[in-house]
Amino acid sequence: KAGVTQTPRYLIKTRGQQVTLSCSPISGHRSVSWYQQTPGQGLQFLFEYFSETQRNKGNFPGRFSGRQFSNSRSEMNVSTLELGDSALYLCASLGGQYGSEAFFGQGTRLTVV
Amino acid sequence: AQTVTQSQPEMSVQEAETVTLSCTYDTSESDYYLFWYKQPPSRQMILVIRQEAYKQQNATENRFSVNFQKAAKSFSLKISDSQLGDAAMYFCAYRSRNRDDKIIFGKGTRLHILP
Numbered sequence: 444k445a446g447v448t449q450t451p452r453y454l455i456k457t458r459g460q461q462v463t464l465s466c467s468p469i470s471g472h473r474s475v476s477w478y479q480q481t482p483g484q485g486l487q488f489l490f491e492y493f494s495e496t497q498r499n500k501g502n503f504p505g506r507f508s509g510r511q512f513s514n515s516r517s518e519m520n521v522s523t524l525e526l527g528d529s530a531l532y533l534c535a536s537l538g539g540q541y542g543s544e545a546f547f548g549q550g551t552r553l554t555v556v
Numbered sequence: 557a558q559t560v561t562q563s564q565p566e567m568s569v570q571e572a573e574t575v576t577l578s579c580t581y582d583t584s585e586s587d588y589y590l591f592w593y594k595q596p597p598s599r600q601m602i603l604v605i606r607q608e609a610y611k612q613q614n615a616t617e618n619r620f621s622v623n624f625q626k627a628a629k630s631f632s633l634k635i636s637d638s639q640l641g642d643a644a645m646y647f648c649a650y651r652s653r654n655r656d657d658k659i660i661f662g663k664g665t666r667l668h669i670l671p
Contacts, residue, residue: 476658485663486647499658531599535659539606543589543651545659547601 445470449534449548456555461522464551468515468536475517476545477509480531489532492517521553529555558583560650562662569638570670576623577633577665579648587653590624590631595664596644604646607631609653635667643669 448467456462468475476499477489488501492511511517515536521528531552535545559582569575581590592604607615607624614622619636635642648662 478661486661488658488660491658501658533601535601539603543653543659544591544603544606545593545601545649546603547593550599552599 447534447536447546447548449532449551451551452549453552454554456524456553458524458526458555460524461520462524462553464519464521464532464534464553466517466519466534466536466548468517468534469538469546472536472538472546473515474537474542475511475515476535476537477517477519478533478535479503480533480550481529486533489519524555526555529553558585558650558652558660560648560660560662562646562648562665564665565663566666566668568668568670569635571638571640573638574634574636575638575667577635577646577648577667579631579633579662581629581631581648581650583629583650583652585652585654589651589653590622591649591651591659592620592622592631592633593647593649593661594642594644595647596641601647605633638669640669640671643667 450465474493476491478486491499495511506522509519531550533550535547588609590607594602605617621634623632645664647664651659
């Protein structure tokens with residue numbers, strides 16, 4: 444079974460631009476979560492999608508948005524990028540014995556200059 | 557709101573020795589899951605071990621075991637016979653049994669293995 448795939452792996456953007464990150468979950472997993480990881484704040488929850496519906500949202504500004512497609516692939520979009528958005532963005536699909544284990548992708552390293 | 561606290565930002569252990577990473581959490585719920593994740597320099601987060609709160613028996617996975625103290629809301633990870641490949645960031649995580657809830661992570665403990 445293929446793991447969680449995130450693209451791209453690395454991204455450099457300029458302040459004010461927007462960016463879209465992609466995540467393909469493990470086949471059969473219907474839930475996808477996104478996290479922002481920074482050295483100072485650790486892992487912060489962005490949002491979770493299940494069957495194309497957002498069912499949880501973290502405390503991030505409206506510049507951060509996401510969506511999920513019928514094939515469970517998910518995209519995360521950040522508009523009007525700020526320097527503070529530089530981070531590792533991790534995607535996880537939920538599965539396992541009780542559907543509560545998070546299987547992570549390798550992340551997208553976003554640098555805003 | 558639930559919180560997860562890892563009080564040791566960094567730890568070091570000699571190769572082949574045993575080390576224990578601490579984690580405490582706060583919740584008003586009685587049914588939940590606890591996890592330890594490992595994040596090596598490659599950045600891939602890997603599930604190390606899982607514990608169901610309703611199970612009194614501590615989970616074990618080869619050299620990794622936990623000490624789950626539900627009343628004290630403590631969930632420590634013991635790594636026996638430490639190996640160089642164990643060097644990584646370790647995150648303690650909590651998830652309510654309510655499957656609509658998010659996973660909450662601690663800030664992590666960086667583990668160094670000394671040869």
